[in-house]
Amino acid sequence: MTDVPDRHARLVELWLDDQLVGLSPEDAEQRAALEHATGIEADPSLERAAAALHLAMLEPPPEVMPEALQEKIVAAFSEKAAEPDAAPVEPRSQAVVIPWMPAQAEPAEVPSGFAIGWGRWAATVLIAVLVGALGTRLFGVEPSQNTTIDLAPRAARQALLADAKDVIRLEWKTTDNAQAQAASGDLVWSPSKQRGFMRFRGLAKNVPEKSRYQLWIFDQKRDERYPVDGGVFDIAEPTNEIVVPIDAKLPVTTASLFAVTVEPPKGVVVSDREQIVLTAKVKN
Amino acid sequence: MACRALAQLPQEERRVLVLASYYGLTHQEIARETDQPLGTVKTRARRGLLRLRALLEQAPGGAL
Numbered sequence: 001m002t003d004v005p006d007r008h009a010r011l012v013e014l015w016l017d018d019q020l021v022g023l024s025p026e027d028a029e030q031r032a033a034l035e036h037a038t039g040i041e042a043d044p045s046l047e048r049a050a051a052a053l054h055l056a057m058l059e060p061p062p063e064v065m066p067e068a069l070q071e072k073i074v075a076a077f078s079e080k081a082a083e084p085d086a087a088p089v090e091p092r093s094q095a096v097v098i099p100w101m102p103a104q105a106e107p108a109e110v111p112s113g114f115a116i117g118w119g120r121w122a123a124t125v126l127i128a129v130l131v132g133a134l135g136t137r138l139f140g141v142e143p144s145q146n147t148t149i150d151l152a153p154r155a156a157r158q159a160l161l162a163d164a165k166d167v168i169r170l171e172w173k174t175t176d177n178a179q180a181q182a183a184s185g186d187l188v189w190s191p192s193k194q195r196g197f198m199r200f201r202g203l204a205k206n207v208p209e210k211s212r213y214q215l216w217i218f219d220q221k222r223d224e225r226y227p228v229d230g231g232v233f234d235i236a237e238p239t240n241e242i243v244v245p246i247d248a249k250l251p252v253t254t255a256s257l258f259a260v261t262v263e264p265p266k267g268v269v270v271s272d273r274e275q276i277v278l279t280a281k282v283k284n
Numbered sequence: 285m286a287c288r289a290l291a292q293l294p295q296e297e298r299r300v301l302v303l304a305s306y307y308g309l310t311h312q313e314i315a316r317e318t319d320q321p322l323g324t325v326k327t328r329a330r331r332g333l334l335r336l337r338a339l340l341e342q343a344p345g346g347a348l
Binding site: 012013016017019020021045046048049050052053054055056057154155157158241243 | 285286287289290301302304305306307308309310311313326329330333334336337340341
C-alpha cells in the first residue's frame with residue numbers, strides 16, 4: 001500500500017501533467033482513483049497558473065521583428081505575388097511541417113511540390129518567424145533546426161484552446177476498422193469560431209493516390225444523412241502525433257458527432273460510411 | 285505579468301513549459317526534441333509550473 005504522502009505527491013504530479021500536457025487514459029484513471037482514495041480535489045491554483053502560462057504565450061514578443069528580416073519577408077511576399085502563376089492553390093488538408101527557425105534566420109524555403117498559394121506561403125513564413133522569435137526570446141538560446149514536429153497546426157491549436165471560451169475536447173474512439181486499431185488522439189472544436197483541430201497518433205498511414213481520410217461533422221440542426229464535410233487529410237507517419245486543422249465546408253450549429261471515414265482520393269460529397277475508422281461523440 | 289514571471293524561471297524549466305504550452309508537445313516529444321531524459325523533462329515541467337504559480341502568487345496584487 002502506498003503511503004499517503006506518496007499518494008499525495010503522485011496526485012500533484014498528475015494534476016501538473018494534466019494542466020500542461022494532458023493525461024493518458026491510464027493516468028486519468030489513476031488520478032480519479034487517487035482523488036477518490038485521498039478525498040483531495042485538484043488544486044485550482046495550478047489550473048490558474050497553467051492559464052497564466054497560456055496567456056503568456058499569447059503576448060506578442062516585446063522585441064520588434066528585425067527590420068532586415070521584415071524587409072526580406074515583404075520582398076519575398078511581393079515577388080511571389082508578382083509571379084504569373086501565383087494564383088492561390090487549394091492546399092491539401094494535411095498537417096504542414098515547417099522548420100523551426102531561429103529569429104535571425106532566412107525565411108523558410110518552400111519545399112518543391114508544396115502546393116500552396118503565395119498568401120498562405122507568406123503566412124506560413126510569418127508564423128515560422130514569429131514562432132522562432134518567441135522561442136528564442138523565451139529560451140535565451142536558439143532552438144535546433146530541422147525538427148520534424150509540425151509546429152504551425154500545434155501552435156494554432158494551442159491558440160484556439162487559449163482564446164476560445166467554448167472549446168469542446170473529445171477523445172477519438174476507434175471502430176473495428178483495421179486502419180484504426182492503434183489509433184488514439186482527440187479533437188477540439190470551437191462552435192463560436194467554427195474552428196477546430198484533430199490530433200492523431202497511430203492512425204494507419206494512407207496512400208493518397210488510393211484513399212484519403214475524411215472528417216464528417218454531424219450537426220443536430222441538419223439532416224443526419226448529410227453531415228458536414230470536415231475536410232480530407234492524409235497520415236504520412238502513423239507513429240508521430242499529427243495535428244490536422246478541421247476544414248468545415250458549411251457552418252456547424254450544434255455538433256453532435258465527429259467521424260473519420262476512408263474515402264477515394266478526392267474525397268466525397270456524401271459518404272457511403274462503409275469505412276468508418278474513428279468517432280467522437282459530443283456529450284449532451 | 286505572466287510573461288515576466290515566466291522569464292524568471294530557470295532556462296531549462298522555461299524551455300520545457302514553452303514547448304509544452306505554446307507548441308503543444310508531449311513529454312516524450314520534448315524529450316526527443318531537446319535530447320533530455322523523459323524523467324528530466326517531466327520533473328522540469330512540473331517544477332516549472334509550480335515555480336510559476338509561486339511567482340504569480342508573490343506578484344503585486346497576486347495574479348492568482
